[in-house]
Amino acid sequence: MKVTIVGAGAVGASCAEYIAIKDFASEVVLLDIKEGVAEGKAMDLMQTASLNGFDTRITGSTSDYSKTAGSHIAVVTSGIPRKPGMTREELIGINAGIVKDVVSNLIRHSPEVIVIVVSNPMDTMTYLTHKATGLPKNRIIGMGGALDSARFKYRLSEALACPASDVDGMVIGGHSDTGMVPLTRLAARNSVPVTEFLSEERLKQVAEDTKVGGATLTKLLGTSAWYAPGAAVSALVQAIACDQKKMFPCSALLDGEYGLNDICIGVPVILGKNGIEKIVEIGLDDAEKAKLQESAEGVKKVNALL
Numbered sequence: 001m002k003v004t005i006v007g008a009g010a011v012g013a014s015c016a017e018y019i020a021i022k023d024f025a026s027e028v029v030l031l032d033i034k035e036g037v038a039e040g041k042a043m044d045l046m047q048t049a050s051l052n053g054f055d056t057r058i059t060g061s062t063s064d065y066s067k068t069a070g071s072h073i074a075v076v077t078s079g080i081p082r083k084p085g086m087t088r089e090e091l092i093g094i095n096a097g098i099v100k101d102v103v104s105n106l107i108r109h110s111p112e113v114i115v116i117v118v119s120n121p122m123d124t125m126t127y128l129t130h131k132a133t134g135l136p137k138n139r140i141i142g143m144g145g146a147l148d149s150a151r152f153k154y155r156l157s158e159a160l161a162c163p164a165s166d167v168d169g170m171v172i173g174g175h176s177d178t179g180m181v182p183l184t185r186l187a188a189r190n191s192v193p194v195t196e197f198l199s200e201e202r203l204k205q206v207a208e209d210t211k212v213g214g215a216t217l218t219k220l221l222g223t224s225a226w227y228a229p230g231a232a233v234s235a236l237v238q239a240i241a242c243d244q245k246k247m248f249p250c251s252a253l254l255d256g257e258y259g260l261n262d263i264c265i266g267v268p269v270i271l272g273k274n275g276i277e278k279i280v281e282i283g284l285d286d287a288e289k290a291k292l293q294e295s296a297e298g299v300k301k302v303n304a305l306l
């Protein structure tokens, strides 16, 4: 199994590290436009192989896409991250051109590749990837909901004073500060609805903290986060590479599901060897439906800027 990661920056390198540590891929290629950076990070990571006990071979390339040929999965993390005070949507002007160029190069060398889009604004970059490549919709996946759900579980575990591994929860909708829809009604601790433990007011706070999870970290770090994003991408890569049939909220092209059309937005999907193997339509209550609809309107406004 060969995985290419374009953009050997903070998220790309973190993702490569998690993939290697989990040791399920035979080969990871890191590619970047900055001379030597991908080669340097690949070498640095390879020098952890004997320490971390993995056999994955990581190589680097400066802009040479022939090295990515025959990739089964490609992750697109190339582009600029936001700075404190910015929204993800403000990145569209620079990142749209980068993503368009990168995906066309990837597909030229790996016509069967499954693409995971990470660059922001992610839902719009996923939509752009569909428009630019015309690949079947199961082979283009936007990563946002897996990260947002991990942050939701973190905030829930804080509120419940329990380990995050005790908690289950999911965030759907657009990957933006205002568009995320944390499904508090369905969140649970060991199968018990969290509404049994937390007040409505506390749950509202958990949801708000989740939605601004990326902005909170950007303010602290001066740039956006990479550990949880890298881990979230690696979980999607593993689900596809190992044909796990796991469910994650991912940005998928919708064709009537949830009453939405011609949009990529976060909904639960099953990931396996074919990429998105199924879009799962769960029962939402009226308030959740309205929030998803509002979120979709926000994403469509950004798509219109393309």
Ligand SMILES: NC(=O)c1ccc[n+]([C@@H]2O[C@H](COP(=O)([O-])OP(=O)(O)OC[C@H]3O[C@@H](n4cnc5c(N)ncnc54)[C@H](O)[C@@H]3O)[C@@H](O)[C@H]2O)c1
Residues within 6 Å of the ligand: 006, 007, 008, 009, 010, 011, 012, 031, 032, 033, 034, 037, 077, 078, 079, 080, 081, 082, 091, 095, 098, 101, 102, 117, 118, 119, 120, 122, 143, 144, 147, 175, 223, 224, 225, 226, 229
């Ligand atoms: N979807 C998500 O959940 C999520 C999470 C975190 C970050 N992001 C986004 O991912 C992107 C990367 O974030 P980061 O923190 O790794 O940024 P970064 O600046 O650390 O890394 C980006 C890398 O992309 C490279 N790059 C730029 N143009 C390129 C091109 N044409 N070809 C190849 N490489 C190119 C840069 O040289 C740089 O090394 C940002 O847009 C960020 O907003 C998304």
Ligand SMILES: O=C(O)C[C@H](O)C(=O)O
Residues within 6 Å of the ligand: 081, 082, 088, 120, 147, 175, 213, 214, 215, 218, 224, 225, 229
């Ligand atoms: O917040 C950002 O801009 C990066 C990413 O989308 C995140 O959620 O960490």
